[in-house]
Amino acid sequence: MGRKRNTVLESEDKFEITAMIDVVFLLLIYFMFLPIQQEADLGISLPAESPPAEDLELPSEHIVQIMPDGQVLLNGQAMGGAESRELPQLREMLTRLKLSSDRAGVKTVVTIDADPDSPHQRSIDVLNSLKQADVKMVSFTTPG
């Protein structure tokens, strides 16, 4: 009788570490798989459907076209291949246009005419270049 009670006491004194290690590893794996990358912003303002003011200054307007295969055209001129994400030619050209418009005191407006079949990444590549060229007024064309 006395012997049996002793074994019970002994088993209560022992600390069970196996289960804890299990749990810790489980939590470790869980937090490893949590997404850690934070998404960044690329903000634009869509044009409002309001009548323009009377004394509107004519801005310097440029059209960037995105073809279904990813080819980018600025005012009808080819600006970059479909393969590379970087569009250095577009960026340089826009920077130059922006500078000359700024000197003339005219706003630079860029309209993006993306083909419905072009991948979204291409529109973002163009927005990326526009931001690098410090162009702030951007609009997208709509179908119809």
Next chain:
Amino acid sequence: MIDVVFLLIAFFMTITSEITEENIKIEVPIAEVAQVPEERGVRQTISVDEVGNIFFGAQQMAPDELTEAIAISIGNNPDTRVYLRADARTPHRYVQEVMTASAQAGLYDLIFATNQE
């Protein structure tokens, strides 16, 4: 038993985070010059996956229902902005649908979700 309980907790935690809007399977496009905002403001997340399914928050929605849903969001808070999470491979026409819907609802402030790397 504790093991099993923790396993269940971890399982349900993963499942719940799976169904929230940030985890709809989307690979947002890459933009090197994009910035992580300090002030996020009031945002309504709209996700568009690779094949053009549109999600308003975590709820899947047809393009024609979107205008109304956005209008309700603006009604609740006029400072709401649309946070557009479109997959890099999504054809532009679906992005156009969301832009058109938000313009029709009277919301012109749009943010594209991107990753820096």
